[in-house]
Amino acid sequence: MGKTVTTYLIDGDPKGTQYSFISNKICQMFVVPRSNLSYLNEQEKLQKPAFYILIGEDEATKPQAYIGETENFKERVKDHDSKKAFWQKALIFVSKDEDMTKADVQYLEHKAIAEAKKANTFVLGENKQIPKAPNLPEHQRDAMDEFFEDIKFLASFMGCNIFDIAQPKEEHLFYTKGRGCNARGYYNSSGFTILKGSILANNCVPSFNWKDKREKLIKEYATFENGNWIMNSDKTFSSPSTAADFCIGSSNNGWLVWKDIDNNTLDSVYRKQLG
Incomplete structure (x- = not known):
């Protein structure tokens, strides 16, 4: 089945700040280079609960990543900017409806770290442990499972294979x-x-x-x-x-x-x- 993905290049640069979403889905991915963190001041959605991945692209061998969750990415990234040297861009995933909770993004973090460690395509040196999954009602857990599938698709769409597991025929x-x-x-x-x-x-x-x-x-x-x-x-x-x-x-x-x-x-x- 085909999918329609809309991508908007904020500054007209295909390697610059951008966002993407799948038609008829609520998951929205923002790609923000470390060199343009000032964009966070302009986008209110990035000051709400979010799941995110920090990526280092120029590793000599395996690329490096850090997976996290936050109630306000704009504030959280200040700490990462001062303490983590490796990363070059952030992938931030939010709901277009802006209705995700702290527990929702904690659940996404739990699933993401588990799957990224299983895929073993990135070094997750600072994600040493898989956090416990929060208790979510069944309907909300199912909704976040679907949201996570969209996260995996959008990450792969922009070339990040952090969750890709080989399934050869x-x-x-x-x-x-x-x-x-x-x-x-x-x-x-x-x-x-x-x-x-x-x-x-x-x-x-x-x-x-x-x-x-x-x-x-x-x-x-x-x-x-x-x-x-x-x-x-x-x-x-x-x-x-x-x-x-x-x-x-x-x-x-x-x-x-x-x-x-x-x-x-x-x-x-x-x-x-x-x-």
């Missing part, structure tokens, strides 16, 4: 075994996802040009067991070739080295599907 799995690795994954609109359990090559060829970054990624996404580096969570790369390079530790054409169970290359399955 078996018929679309691809494999590679170059240089001792034994990896599997799948390709979709987000890129190529290497799946948990994949075995990586233990080292790189001398000419590999991003050895240091690969080593950092391996330490964050894999565990050394029985002489092998094994992925302990999924990892999505923007291209099949980057994913293959990471697994094999050398430069590769990912469209050719990823093959399905019938030995069809990724290239033949996806890039030649129009004949």
